Amino acid sequence: MTAIRLVDQDRPALIFTVDGVEVPAKQGDTLLTAMLTAGLGHVRTSEFGDGGRAGFCWMGACQDCWVVVVGKGVRRACTTLVETGIEVIRR
Amino acid sequence: MKVVVVGAGPAGIRAVEQLVRAGVFPTWIEEGPDGGGRITQRPPAEFSRSHAALYGADAGRAKRLHAALDSLKARVDWRPDTLVWNIRPDARVLHTLTNGAAQDEVSYDAVILCTGAMDRVLPLPGWTLPGATTLGGAQTALKSQGVGIGANPVLIGTGPLLWLTALQYAKAGAKPAAVLDTTDLLTKARFGGGMLWNIPTLLRGMGLYASLKLRGVKMYEDVTPLAIEGVDKVTAVHWRDAAWKEHVTPCDAVALGWGLKPEAQLADLAGVPFDYDDTQQNWVPRKDAAGRSPVAGVYLAGDGAGIGGVDVAELGGARAALALLADAKLPSDMALSKHLDGRLRTERRFRAALERAFPYPARLASRMEDSTSVCRCEVITAGELRAAAAAEAPELNRAKAFSRVGMGRCQGRLCGTPAAAVLARALAVEVPEVGRLRGQPPVKPVPLQQVG
Numbered sequence: 351m352t353a354i355r356l357v358d359q360d361r362p363a364l365i366f367t368v369d370g371v372e373v374p375a376k377q378g379d380t381l382l383t384a385m386l387t388a389g390l391g392h393v394r395t396s397e398f399g400d401g402g403r404a405g406f407c408w409m410g411a412c413q414d415c416w417v418v419v420v421g422k423g424v425r426r427a428c429t430t431l432v433e434t435g436i437e438v439i440r441r
Numbered sequence: 442m443k444v445v446v447v448g449a450g451p452a453g454i455r456a457v458e459q460l461v462r463a464g465v466f467p468t469w470i471e472e473g474p475d476g477g478g479r480i481t482q483r484p485p486a487e488f489s490r491s492h493a494a495l496y497g498a499d500a501g502r503a504k505r506l507h508a509a510l511d512s513l514k515a516r517v518d519w520r521p522d523t524l525v526w527n528i529r530p531d532a533r534v535l536h537t538l539t540n541g542a543a544q545d546e547v548s549y550d551a552v553i554l555c556t557g558a559m560d561r562v563l564p565l566p567g568w569t570l571p572g573a574t575t576l577g578g579a580q581t582a583l584k585s586q587g588v589g590i591g592a593n594p595v596l597i598g599t600g601p602l603l604w605l606t607a608l609q610y611a612k613a614g615a616k617p618a619a620v621l622d623t624t625d626l627l628t629k630a631r632f633g634g635g636m637l638w639n640i641p642t643l644l645r646g647m648g649l650y651a652s653l654k655l656r657g658v659k660m661y662e663d664v665t666p667l668a669i670e671g672v673d674k675v676t677a678v679h680w681r682d683a684a685w686k687e688h689v690t691p692c693d694a695v696a697l698g699w700g701l702k703p704e705a706q707l708a709d710l711a712g713v714p715f716d717y718d719d720t721q722q723n724w725v726p727r728k729d730a731a732g733r734s735p736v737a738g739v740y741l742a743g744d745g746a747g748i749g750g751v752d753v754a755e756l757g758g759a760r761a762a763l764a765l766l767a768d769a770k771l772p773s774d775m776a777l778s779k780h781l782d783g784r785l786r787t788e789r790r791f792r793a794a795l796e797r798a799f800p801y802p803a804r805l806a807s808r809m810e811d812s813t814s815v816c817r818c819e820v821i822t823a824g825e826l827r828a829a830a831a832a833e834a835p836e837l838n839r840a841k842a843f844s845r846v847g848m849g850r851c852q853g854r855l856c857g858t859p860a861a862a863v864l865a866r867a868l869a870v871e872v873p874e875v876g877r878l879r880g881q882p883p884v885k886p887v888p889l890q891q892v893g
Contacts (some may be wrong), residue, residue: 351570351590351674351694355493356613358587361487370483383586391674392571399818401673404571406817406855408578409479410472411559411704413850413886414817423888425541429473431485 351404353386354384355396381427382408382415383440394441401426417441442769444645445470445535445547447525447707448555450478451751452743452758454506456553457513459762461772468526468547470517476510478557478743479577480751483507484585497585497609498645502751526883528552530711530736537546538887551738551765553592554708556745561723561858563598563623563806565669568697569817570677576698580606591694595678597666598661598698599624600799604649606696611656618692620653621680623699623802625663635794638787639752665805669695699801703745707866709880713738717873719750722801722858724877730782732761733768740765748796753788753884758779806859807866814854815863818849823863830867836876840864850886853878 353438356414361376366386375384382405392402393415405415407430415427420437444460446453449471452716460467477483481496481528492500515537520539525547527536534545560575567573574582577600588612595618597608607620620638635645638797653660663683669688670677677691700721707717708726713734715724725747732740743754744762760781766773809815811824821844840846846860847853854861857878866871 353582354589354592354615355585356587356589356615358484358488358490359790369628376487378586379484380586383582383588387588387631396569396820400569400814400820402571406573406578407559407575409575410573410579410885411851411854414819416850422541424886431474 351386351391352389352410353383355387366432366434367439368438368439370437375432379432381417381419381425381430383431384432385427385438392440397406442771443548443550444468444765445549446554446797447535447552448472448743448745449476449510450555450556450557450743450754451481452555452745452754452761453507453514453553454510455755455758456555456742456762457517459508459759461513461516463773465771466517468520469514470520470523470547471536472522472524474521474555476521477503477507478751478754479505479581482544482581484587488587489679490587490663499751503759506755514842524885524887526708526887527710527886528707530739533738536882541888549738551740551769553732553740553742553761553765554711554745555743555754556707558703558744558748559854560698560854561700561801562697563699563701563802564809564813564815564817564856565666565697565857566810566813567671567675568669569814569820570669570671570675571673571731572694573669574670574694574696576602576606576696578700579694581698583609583613588693589613589677590696591692592616593618593692594694595619595621595652595658595690595692595697596697597621597623597664597678598696600643600698600700601646601649601732601795602698604646606650607658608649608652608656610652611658617658619678619690620658621666622660623664623666623676624664625683628800629643629662629798629821632798634795636791636798638794642752645859658730671773688712692875693848700799701744701748702794703747705745706852706856706880706884708734708739708741708745710735710882710884713739713741715877718747720796722803722872723748727804729793730785731764731778732757733764746877749788751793753792757786760785777889791877801858803862803872806862807862809859815860816846816849818851819845821846825861826863827867830857830864834864835868836874837864837878838876840875841878852881852884
């Protein structure tokens with residue numbers, strides 16, 4: 351899944367990492383927005399063998415966008431804002 | 442007297458406003474970093490779109506709500522980024538988790554639960570593929586992040602949110618590949634008259650439809666969605682039109698939404714009984730017209746107390762606060778209470794017509810193929826649920842124990858409605874007869890070491 355930046359995108363750029371690789375983002379992005387607009391395609395892999403998942407509800411209800419933020423633990427990508435230098439690990 | 446308001450959407454804002462007006466300064470708990478709710482959700486601080494650009498016809502409402510929110514936050518014990526994950530009605534205590542880390546207990550004499558709603562979905566083959574979202578999710582992406590779930594999404598479902606989301610995407614520069622409505626025109630026309638109870642909203646709905654037609658967005662009624670196609674991402678939607686002809690529409694994303702269901706888990710844990718609302722096709726927590734639940738000290742307002750929309754949320758929030766004040770023998774505005782009761786009665790008539798005009802397609806859900814995952818959390822198929830029914834699960838909680846449908850990370854939020862339809866048909870009973878999934882604390886996952 352590739353999310354498309356459409357409006358209100360004139361915001362300062364920043365860099366964070368996903369699985370050790372640098373990923374560009376903008377201030378105010380959630381982790382879900384940043385990862386899906388950067389072309390990562392998915393934010394986690396289903397434990398049940400049916401492939402990648404890229405969230406579903408975008409509002410903190412379905413819990414289908416869990417990622418690990420180093421130092422913070424498991425977080426919902428859709429309700430966590432990106433910060434410079436944070437390290438995200440996909441599971 | 443210690444009062445807590447949970448939720449800072451339209452209902453919570455209007456509830457706190459009445460409390461503060463009466464000199465009661467509550468603890469106000471909001472799961473998100475800021476209030477505003479969904480319709481009038483605020484983007485993070487870095488975004489700069491105007492109210493008009495963000496909220497369209499709801500811009501005036503958003504401005505008023507946000508102004509009230511900001512002035513009230515400063516006057517009460519405002520606790521954003523805080524999840525209420527359990528309620529103990531006997532001890533009158535809420536368990537909270539702030540910023541995913543700090544645990545607390547908040548006691549109350551009275552609590553107003555304004556916990557909102559989420560999309561109601563119909564599982565389809567392929568609905569777990571990256572690129573499939575809820576309709577509300579597609580809208581949230583655009584409103585709070587300025588992004589689209591795709592450049593050419595297909596939107597599937599029924600109701601005003603289907604048209605509104607499609608138009609918002611078209612205006613933002615995306616090109617919806619198709620808008621597929623599962624409701625036929627006859628049903629919409631038959632119940633449309635009842636929507637005259639709220640003429641501005643009715644006209645707005647018709648305006649949305651007309652604007653989409655003018656923009657050349659392809660819209661189809663009485664559609665049967667068959668499958669979302671793709672390998673590691675959505676690439677097409679397979680569907681059947683009213684004349685039984687099959688189509689494959691290429692797209693890069695899909696949004697799914699058939700109305701809303703209450704996020705009523707806290708009311709459930711508080712011991713509030715639930716009733717099946719035939720019009721809404723939802724289980725809703727019991728309350729009187731003013732928002733009093735049968736559980737002492739627990740009041741309910743907004744979509745979490747039964748889907749009513751944003752007007753009802755504002756009216757109901759204020760009304761519940763006035764009921765709370767009256768019950769506590771505190772001064773409350775009787776004239777306003779009466780006025781709100783009248784407005785709420787009118788809105789209920791409008792809402793009933795709206796729900797009938799855009800029904801949840803329980804028939805489609807009940808007939809989903811055995812191989813379709815009804816539970817996306819743990820990939821459990823409709824066939825496995827039907828096997829549980831055959832193994833003598835007479836209701837949903839037994840079927841959950843047998844099949845694990847409803848036991849996953851979303852705790853039945855997504856599968857609850859379609860699973861009830863599947864189970865009811867398998868058992869040859871009506872949907873309400875299979876019951877509803879009972880809530881369990883925590884209402885959302887919290888770190889293990891935090892549960893004490």
